[in-house]
Amino acid sequence: MDSIPLSTLFITLFILLILSAYFSSSETGLLSLNRYRMRYLAEKGHKGAKKTETLLKKTDKLLSLILICNNLVNISASAIATIIGMRLYGDMGVAIATGVLTFVMLVFSEIYPKTIAAIYPEKVAFTSSHLLILLMKLFSPLVFFMNIIIQGLIKITGLKTETKAHSISPEELRAIVNESGKFIPSAHQKMLLSILDLEEVTVDDIMVPRNDISGIDIDDDWKAIMRQLNHAPHGRVVLYKGDMEQNVLGMLRVREAYRLMMDKNEFTKEMLIRAVDEIYYIPEGTPLTAQLLNFRHRKERIGLVVDEYGDIKGLVTLEDILEEIVGEFTTSTTPSINEEITKQSDGSMIIDGSANIRDINKMLNWHLNTDEARTFNGLILEYLEEIPQEGTVCEIEGLQITILEVSENMVKQAKVVKL
Known part of the structure; x- marks a missing residue:
């Protein structure tokens, strides 16, 4: 050296x-x-x-x-x-x-x-x-x-050397989407996050409640039936006789009903009954991911949600599931969440009792419990354990709620102040 x-x-x-x-x-x-x-x-x-x-x-x-x-x-x-x-x-x-x-x-x-x-x-x-x-x-x-x-x-x-193959969890994927920044547009981020959330959402969360299902009673007069066909919110409507709970006839294709009216000189109620399709029933609690695949597999677009006793709880369409991903894009007779929540000048809000709790949480970034109640009315009734009187004031999950209107054993409207 x-x-x-x-x-x-x-x-x-x-x-x-x-x-x-x-x-x-x-x-x-x-x-x-x-x-x-x-x-x-x-x-x-x-x-x-x-x-x-x-x-x-x-x-x-x-x-x-x-x-x-x-x-x-x-x-x-x-x-x-x-x-x-x-x-x-x-x-x-x-x-x-x-x-x-x-x-x-x-x-x-x-x-x-x-x-x-x-x-x-x-x-x-x-x-x-x-x-x-x-x-x-x-x-x-x-x-x-x-x-x-x-x-x-x-x-x-004595150390163990077995290692699991690296795979990304839904929570990690959600974090990646949130941190993607400028690489993914905000609208696309929301869609991706909504897809990840589908597994946690069931048909019960998005269904049209039993009381709001628009069907046609075959016992009505002919003019009333035609009026309901002309204003049908979906391409298919429930056809029943007398009581939807007791006697459902089937699912009527509105376009098929119009075709029959054009082809036949005399169009009768019996022809309407024969034109219905079999009802597609959906068990309550079905995750949206599973139901989306079921709709595709069965080539269906609409179904009735039933409980363990076979009683009808609500109605779900393919469009309802797609709207969970991309947001509202179809016209409907049911009010949107923006119509069900009215913000006041003093910072309070007027919320309809029929408003879906999940939609309220999404719009206002709240965290109301959705385990039991599905609607704002259900949340109030579950807490009070009775039908309240107008003017009743209660506090639920950090919200001061004043009952404004009660009708048909339901809270129709309430004033809400976030504490």
Whole structure:
């Protein structure tokens, strides 16, 4: 070593520091990389992404390679720095070289390159992958030998090495969508989040309640039947006789009824009854994800929700489920949530009792309990456990509620102040 010029030692030390910075930044860049974006770029044919994906498939070998190379470089740099220090300052040079090299390596070979790699993981990882692939082939015997030793130590210490395949949970996916920022428009973010929420929502949450189902009573006079056909909110309506609970005849296609009226000179109620389709019944509590698939499988667009006793609870359409994803886009005779909530100048709100609690929570960013009651009226009745009188004031989940109108054993309107 004494015959090697100082200039050569300084150049060698400089190269070793650069290599140390390279291995440090490569480790941080590879481990900080967004693997889903990497996989996407690899599928698009990005060479760096393909090589990086190959390296990350065997993370244990990759880390072993980086650590072996980095330690070899750092130890070599330390040895050369010691020689330089001794040549320049004698025995005192060992301490000087140790202090200076520690500072230089921390700043320029560790902290700075790792910070850059954390900020630009793709650029660092994809660029370094080209050299790491070659080094992996070159050092494969040493890496293999090191891994055997490590596996032996793991078995001796009794540690478990079984790891589950990395998969993203719905909560993680929801966080990714929320943090997507400018990459996904806000409208698309809302749609994606709504799709994730479908699993937690059931048909009970979005159905038209039994009392609000618009059907046609075949016992009505002919003019009333024609008027209801002309103002039908959906392409199919429930046809019943006398009482919808007791005697449902079927689901009538409004377009088919019009066709029969055009083809026949005399259109009778019997012909209307013969034109109905079989009712499609949906068990209560069915998740929207399952019901969406059921609609597609059965080629249906509308169904009646029934409880365990077969009693009708409400009506659900395919459009209702789609509106949970994209928002309201169909015309309907039922009022929208914007019509059911009226904001007052004093900061209070007038809320209809028929308003759906989930819609209230979405619109006002509240967190009212939806486990039992589905409507605002149901929430009030569940809390009071009786039909309230007009003017009754109560406090429910941080809301001061004043009953304004009660009719037909239901709270029709209430004034709400958020405390």
